[in-house]
Amino acid sequence: MSNANPTSEDAAANALNKRYEGLVALRTKAVKGKGAWYWAHFEPILIRNPDNNLPTSVKLKCTLCDSAFSASNPSRTASEHLKRGTCPNFSLMLKPISQLPPLSSPSSSQPNHRKRGSESQQTAGTSNSSPFGNEMSFLSPMPPVLSGGREDLRPLAQLEDSVKKLKSPKTLPIPVLSNKQVDRAFDLLADWFYESCGSVNFSSLEHPKFKAFLNHVGLPNALKSDFSCTRLDSKFVEARTESEARISDAAFFQVACDGWRNKSCGNGDKCLVKFIVNLPNGTRVFQRAVCSNGGRLPSQYVEEVMWETIRGVCGNNAQRCVGIVADKYKSKALKNLELQNNWMVNISCQLQGFFSLIRNFIRELPLFRTVTDKCLKIANLINYQSQIRKCFHKFRSQGLEFTGFIRVLPSKYAISKNLSPFIAMLEDILNCSRILHLVVLDDSYKAVCLEDGAREVADTIQDVGFWNNLEAAHSLLKLIMAMSKEIEAERPFVGQCLPLWEELRGKVKEWYTKYNLAEGPVEKIIESRFEKNYHPAWSAAFILDPLNLVRDGSGKYLPPFKYLTNEQEKDVDKLVTRLVPVDEAHIALMELMKWRSEGLDPLYAQAVQLKQWDAVTGKMKIANPQSSRLVWETCLKDFNSLGKVAVRLLFLHATSSGIKCDWSVTRWFCGQGHSRLDFERAQKLVFVAAQAKLERRGFSSAEEKDAELLGSMSGEDEMVNEVLALTSSM
Template identity: 55%
Template structure:
């Protein structure tokens, strides 16, 4: 009897929770299920078997349930509801653009979505890839099947085009060449990321900086006395210690790694302190490697070049990050590249880098990604009209090169019927000379403060297209081209699976039923996130919560001051 009493004291029976009505229970369970599905693997279904979780549900008045319920009929029902809603939204749209990402990695989920003219995106399907580089013909087949599915037996002309992060654009080009109404664009987010690799490969300062950073990392990670000294000064200066990022043993030391460069730069003060330590000075007499490391660290030109390299990578990556969040339209491509070109020239001036050399690298990447639709959308979008001395709002032809002007003519004639081509060009001439009524142009270009970001944004992003479809009825041929062009997205960024779901979905040996459940969860999660315009996955949000996004300390400049005072 005593033993039984002790057991009861150790695990007292939970008191029943508040009585809930059946509608309240049903609503709570539906919200719980949605949270699990929309987490897309970040929330473990098995965790609901935990006794503490079961006790919590009992306390709040929810009935016990099996985690298998979440992966069974409840998942099927929720998927059917979301699928029906997405079908209606796609069917009601006059046209759409297919967006596809995931082609860049060899073991991932390829996502397929539809960008609609009203500015929303509807997730459609995911394709699981299982390693190996996919041939261009496979990509072409996947994209075309997705278009046929989205058109649901209707005219294929409803698909205006594709934007994808395909590692080679052959599939996009082949589809566009065979279907003259299509505008197939490479993702500009991927182009900016590739530009970082271009600079690292072609600008002379990167190889020497990368090699020296590799030497420093390998030496301080492998030399016990030097590592101990570095950890000592890391704790003093940075309040934490650890190994420096170093290249994998299987890769050459000169291979570019932006994280390694940032790590060495962040450890500038500790490294400066190490070489002024008496114990390290003694080791330099007997160790030529230690002496070489000291020479690298004392060399101010190394730190200047390192700062320049890290600064350039940060410049391009910051624009790419903003692009991923903003998801610019195709008309913004030319201004974006002009903005990047201007910032790179400022960088060249600041760090004494040959501007012509940097321009050649940038222009080469620009030409690889350029599409005539960039110029045409820039000219046709009322958002970019400029007020001239007479008060008219005219398209910005003066900012196009002669070749880009020809691209506008060629693209417009390609997108209309052959018998309408001369009419479209005449309407383009009228648009060029008369532009848009000032009242409407000003209405389109009205901006307002975004309280979330503190930036000025276009008050009504849909007004550019709506003006063409309603007010400018006299442009019968050109208006149809403009309405189909200016809503196109320039990036394929959207829903991103977290690592858990990615690993689970791409694992070998999964049954067909298991893969079907994964597809349904991805479909529910993707559409929910796209509707909220929530483009971060849970891991990125956790990183923001744990580590924050505060301003970085200018440790490099402080290290320079300390070094100069010591010398």
């Protein structure tokens, strides 16, 4: 009994091999013209057991669509799969030219099998109707041979369609639109065109396909002159009138200018600097854009541009502008304007402050210098040593967690320009950590370890301390970048600056405790950057904002003076006295003492600090951000002098970022050789587009939206691939 099973298995295997060889012989004869027609489209395949390599079955594979069938009855399989139109490629290939779908049909690439089956039946019975006679019947093993190959079938079908149209022309009815509908349609088209702002050129309006589209939907051709002159002037006047009305309604405002520190703008490059007016009620109004050269600009020039913008908004009444927030740090323009106009509070952008902190860490913290040097050595060895690179790709192709190449930082200087390549290098090294450990243990790597560089890299990869430091550096960067992203989205007020930095200190303390690192160097860099960015208005707004009031034991809601240092308390006094007339300085200080001891009515304090759930961010947010200012204007009228300071401080934003323009906009706006008329047209177009973005709060650029869209599409593709892989393995 022990030999029965092997004997039966061998017999079955021999039978399958003979069956397979017989089918191969039949197909060989058929290909030479001595057998059935369907063998030109079927190929015998032998399926083997992966465990013992014994054959398990014989299949027929369709060479047109790669489908597999049982080989028990090839004639029946040919009738079911080919003649009845189940195979999409065969049914399309053997269709008469008169029945081929035209090129313009979007559904031609996805045939209906049931419909194709009936059409194939008709073709077999009416083959004489084909231009190729009996050669197009199902008894023909191959399609007709044309000088251009199979691809000639579609042009030939197109030719026949054209002949039919000439014999019996059928014109599609063009919709008839009223003048009002046409005007409305062009208004919507103009809105989209202007908001695209440089991404779509005026010449695109004269593109033949665009004109054909307009004619197809019943619209007249869009005139370039209409969009570049008449409609643009109308949109600009409308947007400008509305902006000026909003500014004139406000008692005071803040100017935000962004673009001085454009990371992609180097020496000699052009930058687009945008000026936006922040109003007390939370509204933002676009004011103007100027083109400037990149690199270091003279402080006097920046100061002149800012002051010119202020005078352009408020004319001779410059005291309506109570402050400026800009992304320029090293320039003295902000400080000079503040010294010349004592009522102004000019601060640097909080977001740029956090970015500068990251650069300080990379340049000054020994941890980053060590990690950067070792990561560069690893990346350069893997990318530029051919034998090691082949070993790296061998393990990568086995489906380990890293699927790309190691990106290398162009130079250490590049970190100061753009942080993205540096973060990408750290992430790539972390993502391929398993592969790197396998590479240094491979025999091919050991063969080149005689070189000092390879031996050093191997020691680095096998060093636990290196990976701890790498994770620590990457974690610190992600921590600050996450806070920066939140700052950009939330656009905090000046009164929230001190809490933000305190939150940063707390998170960094948890960070160096987690990775067992020394806290001294990190805290020193944070305090140095804090002192460079600090403005006395941070402390004053923090004290005067009812949002920060703290309840004491008696139930009073009092300002949080205990969280300030002695120097910061003095800054509050100095700023309050500077922002009021000289004869009211002592009154303002007395009111400040009263505010310190009495605070705000508990009921109103709780109303100001009321929070509600925000479904977009998934966090609790202040229900009414304007309450802090409104309380001083309504409930705290006894604080006459101090109230004037409070209402001007509490609405000030701490960030200047807002509208992001595409590179094409900057190139077009700052292009050389423009005439005066072209420049005015560019100014109007940028104004209309920027104001529209502010209205709908769409601050991201087209590139970022495209990246998000492509990212979501790639995620969907990955999900589809996973499903297909799962179904194919079942």
